[in-house]
Amino acid sequence: MAKAWKERLERWLTEEDSALERRMIAMQTREPDEESDEPDEATVIREAQERTVEQDVAERVHAWKERRGSKLMRRLYCALCVCVCVTMIFLLLFTVSTLPRFGSPNHPINNEVSARYIEKGLQETGAVNIVTGMILDYRAFDTLGESSVLFTAAMVVLFLLRMDEKSDQYSPLARVMREMPHADTYYEPHNDVILQKAAVILVPMVLLLGIYVVLNGHLSPGGGFSGGAIMGAALMLYVTAFGFKSIHRFFRYKTYQTIVLCALLTYAVSKCYSFYTGANGIHSVIPLGTPGAILSSGLILVLNICVGFIVTCTMYAFYAVFRKGEV
Amino acid sequence: MIAWIRFMLTAAFVLSGIVVCCIGGLGVYRFKYVANRMHASALNDTLGIALCLIGWAISAPDGFTAVKLLLVVVFYFISGPVSSHLLCRLEIETNEQREDYMTVRDLDEEAAIAAAQAESELEAAQDEPDAQHDAGEQAGFDANMNDTEILDENSADEAEEAAAQDGEVDAP
């Protein structure tokens, strides 16, 4: 039984190529063949003399990879995928079966920290949404770190992928694209009137939804991160419909830098103030307001707006850099 | 009593919406070609979601939530046709054997032909001053020398719009 399976597996792994694969391999390997056919005998002999053993071996390995290796790798990849998936499923199911019951009183999440948040959270932070109260008041330092990480990631992507206009490697296509109206990228269809008419209606709607989510961060689920992602999506839709030349009227690299830096600085300064008053036991002059009102819960609203700006700009910058090579 | 009436209304709307969704989903699963499937999916994107969400909005916990649910329907009514258009464009662009499944009208060329025809007619009209006068009155323009220019601009605009639409599909 095992032997039959082994034989079958071996046959499966070394089976002849199917028609489609043969055609693909032929397409991949055609050009070197034709080029090697082309030159006359003298050059062939000279090349053969110059050719070293390493080159020969490398070429053979390359040919094997193209003929056999790709298929073998793909089959192995499929088999390994299935193995890993099944293992992970069983591992996770086993883990879940050993967890305590949902909502049981001796669950490890029912400790004094969450009890404190639930009992005193509303009183101390003024935020109806307890999660926002946690991430922007009790753990605001952590959130500042998250925003900075996002900013740093965007900066690194810009360092790596941004094309310098003055360098030689700035592609001519990008240069052409900069001047084209409504161009998103070079090869894609531009100036799609239907999409533009829809975007005129939808982009303000989506932006409003994003602003609503940001401003209601302390009253309902949402907040800076999710609202910022929504507004970034609105900017992406705008770029897709109207192109980079249109968005450069109000959003350039400089705008991005200014907005993100101002937001990070505002965040840091307002958090410094509350750390200072909190550490020294001074009463903060910022009122907490009535819980449930839009102007309440002290600094949380300001911090939410800052985080929203950072996330919006970063989402859009990622998209633009990966799409075009500059913001 | 009112609660039960609300429930009955919700149930009627939602169940009819689910029936429409089932038809659309089966269409997406069973039909043979993308254009046909798009037809089924459009049914789901407009009628199905509208009926279901109106049904759930009737018995929503508060008015604001109901408005938000209806806003989803409005959003879908705007965005659904656009996404269908883009999908269709993708299909026309990438399918090299599309003639087996559908005929594509090139509105760009048709508009160019129409514009050329209009131009030749105008030239013919310009040769006879009386005829030009009549044509100007019929079209509602003032019969002055700017006539031809206005007409030219119009046809150019039409050609541009048609170029943007790029193609129209008649699925078999």
Place this chain on the structure above:
Amino acid sequence: MIDKAYHMLAAVSIGALMVLAILCLIRCIKGPRISDRVLAVNMTGTLTIIMVSACVVLLGEGYLADIALLYAMVSFLAVVLLSKVYMGIYRERRHEQEEMRRMREQQEKEAAEQ
């Protein structure tokens, strides 16, 4: 009593939509063309929105309606971007192939002249 009725209604509708979503998933995996897959993903998004709106009423939580709105937006954006990106890739590849063919023809012509 009425709660039970609502539960029944939601269970029936969510069950039917689940079956449809699985059909869409099968279409998404099978779909011979890229537009089939994008279409199936878009359709799955629609079904998910209906499920979420059922949850709004079932759980009595108004904020879930925000999620439905967001989901509609995201699935629209996904279709727009995916279709544009694939069109761009296809055109670029075709352009490159034509360029290569032209170069090869030119080389052959030069060789023939020599």
